[in-house]
Amino acid sequence: MxxxxxxxxxxxxxxxxxxxxxxxxxxxxxxxxxxxxxxxxxxxxxxxxxxxxREKIRGLEMRLVEMIRHGQENVAIADKLHRWTRSIMLTNNASDLPTVLVEQLKHEFLIPQAGIRVWGAADAFESLAFARPVSDEVKSFATSLTQPYCGVNSGFEAAGWFDESGAVVSLAMLPLRHDPSAPAFGMLVLGSPDPTRYTADMGTEFLVRIGELASAGLHRLLPVH
Structure with missing residues (x-):
């Protein structure tokens, strides 16, 4: 042939x-x-x-190790979130809620700076730090956020809520609301001297959960209608 x-x-x-x-x-x-x-x-x-x-097996082993590592990291994050949520639920005094929420959040997730403001709180809390007046611009900005803002600190008014605001380079701002369509009644702000800690292209799913839990926990500060 x-x-x-x-x-x-x-x-x-x-x-x-x-x-x-x-x-x-x-x-x-x-x-x-x-x-x-x-x-x-x-x-x-x-x-x-x-x-x-053998090369295929090595590749599968590396993927398995990576999956185990991610699983362990997710469990660790879930444990931290559980402890933080529990500390909020165990706070009997409503006036202590913002301080507990912020301090425990910083402790569990190693956040250098954090601050919070609640506008429209009940009259009984008007003399406390978290109820200090904020500008209408801050209120409008918080209400306009459909997702947490993450990025560079370009002189935001909310950056002044930190104990050491001058050291904050990047920040995340989380609106506090009970319903996605409702106006924000406050804002939680996280700050860091690391410019890469909070960036515009980072995922915000976890921060959204933090904001939702914080909003639910701070419900007791609002007037009863």
């Missing part, structure tokens, strides 16, 4: 359509030599297949 015009694709197609070929020609299979990826030496097809299998 003439082999003129036969391409590698033709040979590959023939072998795919003739599964018993290498069973009938085992000596041909044994004589196939390939170049090892770990040097220029020639190896048999079986040895090359074993190398490929």
């Amino acid at each position: 003439s082999t003129q015009g036969i391409t590698e694709d033709d040979i590959a197609s023939f072998l795919q359509q003739t599964p018993g070929f290498f069973e009938r020609h085992a000596d041909t299979l044994a004589s196939v030599q390939l170049t090892s990826p770990h040097g220029n030496r020639a190896v048999s097809l079986q040895e090359r297949q074993m190398e490929m299998l």
